[in-house]
Structures are given as C-alpha cells and as structure tokens.
Amino acid sequence: MIGVEALTRGYGSRIAVDNVSFRVEPGEIVGFLGPNGAGKTTTLRMLTGYLAPTSGDIRIDGIDAVTHSIRARERLGYMAEGVPLYSDMRVHEYLRHRGALKRVPNLAEAVDLSLDLAGVADARTRILGQLSKGYRQRVGLADALIADPPILILDEPTSGLDPNQVRQFRELVRGFRGKKTVLLSTHILSEVEAVCDRVIIIREGKKVADLAPGDSEKSLEDVFAELTTTAATGDPS
Amino acid sequence: MRTAWVVLKRELSSFFVSPLAYVVLTSWLVWNGVVFWVLAEFYSRNAVSSGASNPLSGFFGGSALFFIPLLVFVPVLTMRLVAGEKQSGTLETLMTAPVSEASVILGKYGAGLVMWCTLWLPTLVYAWIMSQHGSVDWGAIEASYFGIFFLGAYFMAIGLLMSVLAPTQIIAAVLSFVTIGVLFTIGIGEFVLDGVAREVCAYLSMWGHMQSFSKGVVDTRYLVFDLSVAVLAVGLSIGALKARRAG
Secondary structure, eight states: OEEEEEEEEEETTEEEEEEEEEEEOTTOEEEEEOOTTSSHHHHHHHHTTSSOOSEEEEEETTEETTTSHHHHHTTEEEEOTTOOOOTTSBHHHHHHHHHHHTTOSSHHHHHHHHHHHHTOGGGTTSBGGGOOHHHHHHHHHHHHHTTOOSEEEEESTTTTOOHHHHHHHHHHHHTTTTTSEEEEEESOHHHHHHHOSEEEEEETTEEEEEEOTTSSSSOHHHHHHHHHSHHHHTOOO | OHHHHHHHHHHHHHHHHSHHHHHHHHHHHHHHHHHHHHHHHHHHHSTTOOTTOSHHHIIIIISGGGHHHHHHHHHHHHTHHHHHHHHHTHHHHHHTSSOOHHHHHHHHHHHHHHHHHHHHGGGHHHHHHHHHHSOOOHHHHHHHHHHHHHHHHHHHHHHHHHHHHOSSHHHHHHHHHHHHHHHHHHHHGGGTOOHHHHHHHHHHOHHHHHHHHHTTOOOHHHHHHHHHHHHHHHHHHHHHHHHTTTO
C-alpha cells in the first residue's frame, strides 16, 4: 500500500508538488500521469526517499517513509527515469551488487530470476555501457524486481522500448495485479488504459484527477487534454 | 555496515577496471622514481648523509617534492567518489536502495584509503634498493609508512568531503586541490611567523608531520590532528549527503 497525504515539495520559492494526496491499495496498478514538468518525478523521488518532502506524510506498506526511510525503501523496487547505471559493470555483476545492497538472500538465484523476469537473461555478461536503451530499461526493471518487493515504483518504464518489448512489459506488469502494488508514471495514455486499474493526473504540482480509465464516457486522451492544457483550465500563465 | 562493504567493493572494482587507475599509478611511479633518483644523487654528491637525514627520509616528506604530487593525485583519486555518481545519475539508484548515508560514505572512504595504500605500496622497492647499497633504518621506514597512512586518512577524507559538496568531478578536484594546498601553505607559516601563530602553523604543518615520521619519530600530536580532521570531514560528508535530500 502507498499512502500520500498533503505532500508538498518546494525548490526555493517554486512549488513543484503542491498538497498532493492519494492512495494505492495493495495489489492495485495505478498510472501516474501529467505533462512534462508537472511534478511526477519529484513525487516519485519523495516516495522512494531520494528527496525529502517539504511537508506531508508518506506511508509505504504502513511505514512512515519520512521518518523511517530505510525501512520503507526495503519494501520498494524503484526504476528511476532514464535508468542510471554503472556503465563499467556487466549486467549480472550489477544485479549482484544491487542485490547485495538490498540484502537479498540466495543472491545467485535472485539474480537469475530477475534476469528472466525482465527478459535480459541473454545479455547477462554484456557491459552496461554498451547496451541499447531498451536493454538498459530492462536491467533497471530487473534491479527493481531483484528483492521481490511488495511495491514497485516505475518512472517512465517503457520509454525507449520497441513495440514488442512494450507488449512484454505490459504483460509482465499485468501479471503483478493482485500480487504487487504498482505505481507507474508515463506519458503514454494507451499504456494506462492497457494495464492500470486507476489513473492519477497531476498538473503544475496539483492533483487534478483520480479515476478509473472506464469511469468517464470520454476517452482518457480527451480527459487528459481537458485537465492539463492551459486553455481548458483557463490558466493565463 | 555490510552495505558499506558492498559500496567499498564496487568502488574499488570500478576504479581498477578504469584506465584512470593505471594512468594514475604509472604517473605516480614515474614521478616518484624521478624524485627518488634526484634525492639519491643529491645525498651521494653531498656528504650530508649522516644521522637521520638520507635519501629515504628526504623521500618520505623531508622535501616539498613529497607534497607537490599529492596536491594533484589526491583530488584525482577522490573526485569521482560521490561527484561521479551525481554526474552519472547513479546517486539516485544508490540512495533509493535501503542503505544509510553513513554506509555509503564509509564505503567510499574505505575505498579511498585502499587506493591511497595502493599508491604507496610500490615505493617499498626504494627502501629495498637502499638496503642493497647501505644500511637502512627499518624503524624509520615503518614510522614513515605509519605517518603516510594517517596523512592519507586526513587527505582522503578532505577529498571525499569535496566530492560530496561539488556538483561535478572537476569542481570536486579543484576544491580538494585548493583545500589541501591552503593547508600545506598554512603549515609553512611555521617558518615565517612568530609566537602563537607559529605554534598553530607548526601543529597544522604536514611538512613537519612527515619530517618527524620520516626520521622515525612518531609524534602523537600529528596523529590526533590527522584523525580529528578525518573524523570531522567524514562526519560532514555524511551530513552533507543527508542534507542533499532536502536541498
């Protein structure tokens, strides 16, 4: 379960995330949508402990993630936007390192399983710096899965994947329904319709919608456009 | 602390698979080879090689030639420790794993100390060469390496702190260079100033520090100073890494 209450984060005088509250129930797959610069990555970075909120509460699996950040991070698998990796390491060395950091028991077995789940077993001895974007994304996913966490937070997980890889990824995430709590940020509306039970839309740091893809008679694309374009909201800025 | 060990192992394996390690080690040995040759020539041509003053004591801190390369090599070794992770974005994956800031900093610091020892280990050959051509005071050699280790604990902690504070590796290197350079120069005040200021400069003097150790004198005041600076800089590094979350 992920619970966020009145989450706010400022950078100097600029408010990047403004009083955002939502919940993701156990086993639920939720899409986190918003235009570029809406505050998606900042929100996810606060959930994963990389950034501290200016104010507000975060609960990860019932643990207060602001005061007990390390315990909360033990319950999380996170795939950061752009998937930063140590370019000098081989895929299996990297996953071994990440598994060791996360204190994963039976490390060799966990590495093999995560390689299989993410579909990178064929690249296990390749050097990370020489991988294509698609492979890098999948190594990031393998890292998020290696400790078998109950909660997955994925920031733009399908960017750079080809259509076949996107399909495989969607099948994988659908398979988590009822087993893992998943919050994924994306720009791709069809992805949300294909895999998510619910969608949270933010704009300029504020939550503007929390709905199931089938809730509205309009298409998700129309709802998104209405909620996030300047003309639709009458915002002159 | 198991995670500190995981961080240390990764840091070292990354260093030793990079060309940087071999460029640094080779340049270091070329530089010190030339320094040792010049000192050996100097002492063989000038009949001053009596008592505690000899090519080895000169090599281990008896001359400024000991400190000049360190002003460059310490920043090069430490700049990547944290600033490199910031630049490549991997700090985000590292700090969102269930690891504490203290584990990350201690792992990086431990790796820095191992790199420092790797620099100095091959210089044992100079002591062996000297032993083949005359008598060597092995007690003074032991004290020299002891002093070098503590000096390294101090330098690497400063380099690490600058790497935490700086946004990029090059800025980290410049900050470390300036900090160690200023501390070295303050120490020279021992020969310039009078009174209390002279005492303070003498206490801070890395030159005095190594001159004492290279003659076999283990001065605990220097050890206390080195360890105090190291503990302070490592503690500040942990604090700065924690403060980054709010920044």
